[in-house]
Amino acid sequence: MIANITPRRAVLASIMSAAALLAACANTDRTPAPQANAIVGTVDLTQPMMVPPQSTLIVELHEISSVGAPARVVGQTALQIENLKPPYKFMLPTNAAPINADAEYRVNARITLGNQTTYASDTAYPVLTRGAGRTAHLSLVRVAP
Numbered sequence: 001m002i003a004n005i006t007p008r009r010a011v012l013a014s015i016m017s018a019a020a021l022l023a024a025c026a027n028t029d030r031t032p033a034p035q036a037n038a039i040v041g042t043v044d045l046t047q048p049m050m051v052p053p054q055s056t057l058i059v060e061l062h063e064i065s066s067v068g069a070p071a072r073v074v075g076q077t078a079l080q081i082e083n084l085k086p087p088y089k090f091m092l093p094t095n096a097a098p099i100n101a102d103a104e105y106r107v108n109a110r111i112t113l114g115n116q117t118t119y120a121s122d123t124a125y126p127v128l129t130r131g132a133g134r135t136a137h138l139s140l141v142r143v144a145p
Contacts, residue, residue, distance in 0.1 A: 039091075040137065048086060053083060057088050057109075076092070104129060106126050108123075117143050121138050
């Protein structure tokens with residue numbers, strides 16, 4: 001038996017319950033917040049197609065120390081696609097190698113299925129130095145088989 005429930009309290013309880021339900025259902029599919037020792041962002045596909053669940057997303061951080069010198073991979077992260085849908089969120093730790101303020105850093109990404117690349121970034125995305133931040137939003141293009 002419920003005693004002393006006024007219509008006003010019943011309405012207030014209903015509103016509070018609805019607000020709690022809406023908060024629980026809120027969209028949490030956001031880009032991770034930038035962190036001090038990581039690059040975060042998203043990877044999207046310019047030509048969305050079904051990506052096999054056994055595919056792997058690989059995001060790499062490259063250091064370009066001087067013109068004409070080959071880029072050096074200084075960080076990498078891999079993510080199993082499984083049942084994820086684009087845009088894919090990533091976090092690439094940067095504490096494995098010291099950051100040289102005079103160097104240029106870029107991230108790129110690719111999706112592989114076994115040893116075959118199915119999607120790849122055709123643009124290098126600057127990060128970390130020269131005014132670039134710790135967030136990157138990459139687009140991948142389909143690679144012809």
